[in-house]
Every structure is written in structure tokens, then in C-alpha cells.
Amino acid sequence: MRRYDVVVVGGGPAGLAAAVAARAGGRCSVAVVERDDALGGILNQCVHNGFGLVTFGEELTGPEYAARWADAALEAGVEVLLGSMVLDVSAGPEGPGVTCVSAERGVERLEAGAVVLAMGCRERPAGALGIPGFRPAGVYTAGCAQRMVNCEGLLPGREVVILGSGDIGLIMARRLTLEGAHVACVAELMPYSSGLKRNVVQCLDDFGIPLLLSHTVTRVEGRRRVEAVEVSRVDGAGRPIPGTEARYPCDTLLLSVGLLPENELSRAAGVELSPTTRGPVVDDSLMTSVPGIFACGNVLHVHDLVDYVSQEAARAG
Known part of the structure; x- marks a missing residue:
């Protein structure tokens, strides 16, 4: 068992910003527990640009943005526990704590003055x-x-x-096209795109990929491998309209149909969750209903920009 002033669960953009802010005074011990083998979280696979305009005043790729926060955390003296899976977050008589397991250190208990939940979304x-x-x-x-x-x-x-016009789906339409695949269409259930306008323009319009609004996939054909999908128009209630079906031969269907805060640990810790955001209910200091446990970033609610994640996480830290 080890004790820290602050333990941050998650080494993505939220967790790193929270850890840096917590260490800003230089007087408290801070540990970041990350299940992956590298810091940065989901940003490490986001090789496109568009990150950092708010935080750094320049346009960065996801790995570049993550690297800046990772460097800041290490320079600030944050202890990083990589390859560590958090099993449990709970409140004890002397404050909250985290139970985690890793191949290198086995099962260990990290006692803390405060725990920051920054697990992101799925x-x-x-x-x-x-x-x-x-x-x-x-x-x-x-x-x-x-x-x-x-x-x-x-x-x-x-x-x-591609089903769903979320930002990841739009960006993957462009990415797959650049890698030589053919994207037949992007179908969106709503009468408008759920992604940023700039991504609709840069990822679909610039590559001639059709966006089918008020459409959804109503059947997947194939037993061993996808052979085709059926796309139908929907009415105002989101119900498929008979007779509007169109068959698209394909070998791949990508789903970009929404993100959910990753809150299994929060729920197990007894944290009250909001039925609207599906994230923890927090006060003005971003503390949850369990004293000493804070939450920030996409585990709290899904953000449009990672810069806003960092700003919010810094307040929590």
C-alpha cells in the first residue's frame, strides 16, 4: 500500500491536465494510473490535426497534443503508473483510495487525500x-x-x-479514403450531422462522399463476413419508411453512433450519476457525491473539443 495526496485514474488528456494542476503548487504527491503502456489516451490514435487551438494557440495532431501534456506532467514530478488496471475506487475512513493491478507490481492499494476520475468515454x-x-x-x-x-x-x-455522422466517423471516412478504401456513404439517423461542420466539409464534401441524412442501416447481410447493408430513409420519429430501402454491397460497416461516459468504476464507488449526461453529478469544484472523489473530462460528459477537457480537468485538479 502507498499513499498520495492525489490519485488520478486515467492518463488521457483529462487525467494529465488534472495531475499537472494538482502539482502546480509543488507540495503534494500526485500519481496517475493508466491501463495502457503510454500516456495520452485516445489522442494517440487521432493523427489528424485540429487540437490545441484553444489551449496552445496552434493546431496540433492528437499525439502532439498528448505529448505536451505528458511532458508537462513528468516535468511537474507526477508519478506515472503505466500498464495498471484500476479494479476499484472506494472511500475509506482516512479518505478515498484506488485498488489496481499490473504485471510488474501485482495488486496494490493506493490511498489518497483525493481521487480524480478521468477515465474518458467509450x-x-x-x-x-x-x-x-x-x-x-x-x-x-x-x-x-x-x-x-x-x-x-x-x-x-x-x-x-459508415452509420452515424459523429466526428470519429467523419474523420474515418476521410482516413479510409486516403488509405485506398472506398466509402460508399455515411448514413445519419437525424436530419442533421452530429459532427462538427468543418469535419463534414473536410472529410466528406472534399472527397465526394455522400451524407445521407434521415437514413439508417436496417439490415446487415452476410454470415461469415459483411456482404452488404440495407440503408433506409426514416420518418420524423426515426422509423424506417417501407419502400425506401437501398442495398450497398460492402465488406465493412463502421459505427459512429455516440459516446458514453466510462462510469463502471464511478457506479461501483457509489457515485451518483446523472440520467441526462450519464456521468457523475458534481458540485462547483467538480467533486462527486462521494467526498474526496472528483470527476472531469469525458467521464463527466462528452466534450466537443479536447481543449475544453483540459480546461475542466485543470479545475478538478
Whole structure:
């Protein structure tokens, strides 16, 4: 067992900004617990630019933005525990604490004066959509495909349909096109795109990729591998309109249908969650309903820009 003044769960943009802010006075001990083997979180797979305009006044890629915060954390004297999976966050008689496990150190307990939850968010998976058909290979979330292409050098498919016009889906439409795949269309259930306007222009319009508003995927064909998807127009209530079906032959379906705050640890710790944001309920200092446990970033609510994540996390720290 070890004791710190502050333990931050998550080494992404929120966790790093919170840790740097907590160490700003130079008098407290701060540890960041990160399950991956490198700091930066999801930014490490976001090789496109557009980050840092608010925070640094210049346009950076995701890895560049992450590297600046990682360097700042290390220079500030933050202790970093990589490859460590947090199993439990709980409040004890002397304050909150974190139980984590790693291959190097085994199971250990980190007692703290305060814990900052900065686990980020996750994508809504295929199982949440209830699309008719079998469960063939070739159905990915957009973030999973992004990691495959940008970090592992793998192309998920050659003929692609994307469901959902979230920013990750829009960016992957461009990324896959640049890698030689053909993106047949991006289907969006709502009558407007859920992504930033600049991404619609730069990722779809500039590459001639059609955006089908008020459309959704109503069937996936194929048993072993995706062979085609059926895309239908929907009415004002989001229900498919019979007779509007169009078949798109493809070997890959990407899902960009929303992000959810990653709050299993928060719930297990007894933190009250908001039914609106699905993140913790916090006060003006970003403390949750459990004394000594704070939350910030996308684990609190999904942000449009990572710069806003860093600003909010600095307040929590």
C-alpha cells in the first residue's frame, strides 16, 4: 500500500491536465494510473490535426497534443503508473483510495487525500442498436477502426459504409479514403450531422462522399463476413419508411453512433450519476457525491473539443 495526496485514474488528456494542476503548487504527491503502456489516451490514435487551438494557440495532431501534456506532467514530478488496471475506487475512513493491478507490481492499494476520475468515454457498440441480421465479421466501431489503421497499420476493409455522422466517423471516412478504401456513404439517423461542420466539409464534401441524412442501416447481410447493408430513409420519429430501402454491397460497416461516459468504476464507488449526461453529478469544484472523489473530462460528459477537457480537468485538479 502507498499513499498520495492525489490519485488520478486515467492518463488521457483529462487525467494529465488534472495531475499537472494538482502539482502546480509543488507540495503534494500526485500519481496517475493508466491501463495502457503510454500516456495520452485516445489522442494517440487521432493523427489528424485540429487540437490545441484553444489551449496552445496552434493546431496540433492528437499525439502532439498528448505529448505536451505528458511532458508537462513528468516535468511537474507526477508519478506515472503505466500498464495498471484500476479494479476499484472506494472511500475509506482516512479518505478515498484506488485498488489496481499490473504485471510488474501485482495488486496494490493506493490511498489518497483525493481521487480524480478521468477515465474518458467509450463508443456505443453494435449490440445496442438492434440491427437485424447475423453477427458477421466486418462490423467495427469507428474508434476501433481508427486504432487499427493509425496504430496497428491494418485496413479493416475495402468497401465501407459508415452509420452515424459523429466526428470519429467523419474523420474515418476521410482516413479510409486516403488509405485506398472506398466509402460508399455515411448514413445519419437525424436530419442533421452530429459532427462538427468543418469535419463534414473536410472529410466528406472534399472527397465526394455522400451524407445521407434521415437514413439508417436496417439490415446487415452476410454470415461469415459483411456482404452488404440495407440503408433506409426514416420518418420524423426515426422509423424506417417501407419502400425506401437501398442495398450497398460492402465488406465493412463502421459505427459512429455516440459516446458514453466510462462510469463502471464511478457506479461501483457509489457515485451518483446523472440520467441526462450519464456521468457523475458534481458540485462547483467538480467533486462527486462521494467526498474526496472528483470527476472531469469525458467521464463527466462528452466534450466537443479536447481543449475544453483540459480546461475542466485543470479545475478538478
